[in-house]
Amino acid sequence: MSLYKKRVNIRDLAKILGVTPSTISRALNGHESISDSRKDQIVQLAKELGYRPNQIAKSMVSNKTFTIGLLLPEFTHNYFNNILAGIESVSFHKGYQLFICTSDELKEKEEKSCMAFLNTRVDGVLAAVGNDSDDLSHFETVIEDGTPLVLLDRICEDLNTSYVVTDDFQGSLDAVQYLVQTGCKQILHIKGPEYISTSFNRYLGYLEGLKKNGLSLEEDMILLGEDEDFEKKLQRILDTNDVDGIFAFSDYYAYDAIKVLQKRGISIPDQISVIGYADEPIAQYISPQLSTVKQPAFEIGKHAAEILFKMIEDKNSTIMSKQLATTLIIRESTK
Known part of the structure; x- marks a missing residue:
């Protein structure tokens, strides 16, 4: 007896319900051509049988990997953790996974991260530039590859791309x-x-x-x-x-x-x-x-992700930038 349960696929669901695999696919993707009652029936069966979509096949059809590359200087500060939370508040609902790298503000690590993003064919990149070099060719490579890039927290005037920062x-x-x-x-x-x-x-x-x-x-x-x-x-x-x-x-x-x-x-x-x-x-x-x-770290991440998804969904979208206001918080260390 096999220890592993056979993975249920779309054809299995179609056979059980007596419909075509394309009907199953459209229903699971919320297509309007499928009635609500039929969608509910198919979704319920998929849950009962533990169906999981084949991400590789989905990527081949849509020409997307449903992944985002995120490059941050580090995670030791709560500020960058809040930026991450803002990004995830958008990416999760879009059905995307984050591929996260940290640069430790080193040019070599930034370069390797950018190449890793391109090699894994991420659909877009969010990055906070943090190295002490004037050489930004690795980010230029991302742009020239046609991969949408949004800078957050820090801007580089030499890079012609979208960004979200605070004032x-x-x-x-x-x-x-x-x-x-x-x-x-x-x-x-x-x-x-x-x-x-x-x-x-x-x-x-x-x-x-x-x-x-x-x-x-x-x-x-x-x-x-x-x-x-x-x-x-x-x-x-x-x-x-x-x-x-x-x-x-x-x-x-x-x-x-x-x-x-x-x-x-x-x-x-x-x-x-x-x-x-x-x-x-x-x-x-x-x-x-x-x-x-x-x-407003959370809002920085949220707005950056929203801009990135606009760029992913519309390859002809224009460069977008956003500057968010700060707030002075008065506590005990001042009069």
């Missing part, structure tokens, strides 16, 4: 404006990685915030968050400047700054106010709770 310039401007309104005049900016667009846009927002309020830019009030000597350099800045506000590229950089401030016995926010970016869970878990700029 990082305005989000940063709002943060600096709030610090100034609450009495800050010497605002330190902890800058993000030089090679990603979000760092540049948040830096521009910081500069505009200073300019709008008649505050001059001081080069020694800019600190790279990824600097190996971050703590030493921050200590030096605090020794030589009357810092009363800190605006950080991310909540994690803000947390690193808070640890240094607390080590020095500086009261937050009485002496120095701190604002982060993204509204990661850490913002509410630390003490004092961190004021931050909230990014």
Whole structure:
């Protein structure tokens, strides 16, 4: 006796019900030419017998693999997990599976991931670019292959494709404006990685915030968050400047700054106010709770997926872009 149950196929269902295999196929795909009563009968039988569609055959007929390639820098931050949830909220209902890769912000891993997507014939690609190289030829290859590509969170002006981002310039401007309104005049900016667009846009927002309020830019009030000597350099800045506000590229950089401030016995926010970016869970878990700029991560993923499916369904669709607003969240680390 065989240990394995024979897989039921469309022909088996057709034989049992005395109809053609094409009738079964149309019913299972919700075709309007099949009556509702007949559809219900066929779907019920398919469930009872454990019928599963042959995905390979389905792909050959439709010329689709019903898979999406998703490339993210990493999963350690809740922000990217929420983007993933937004994407899945759309892809699941479309009947698509995600082929997920992480780049760790390395060009080599981005290249390999893009080639893997093309080799497995995904129907579209969603990607957050994260490498420190100006060479984006692997994404150009995806576009030239005719595979729809939507960038999320970060944009690359050299790539002629659709994207969904947040308004990082305005989000940063709002943060600096709030610090100034609450009495800050010497605002330190902890800058993000030089090679990603979000760092540049948040830096521009910081500069505009200073300019709008008649505050001059001081080069020694800019600190790279990824600097190996971050703590030493921050200590030096605090020794030589009357810092009363800190605006950080991310909540994690803000947390690193808070640890240094607390080590020095500086009261937050009485002496120095701190604002982060993204509204990661850490913002509410630390003490004092961190004021931050909230990014709508779920909505980024959802809108990016919706745009991608429009591109998949209409090969002649135009390039689409969407910029979502941020929200300033005030907590205990600011006045």
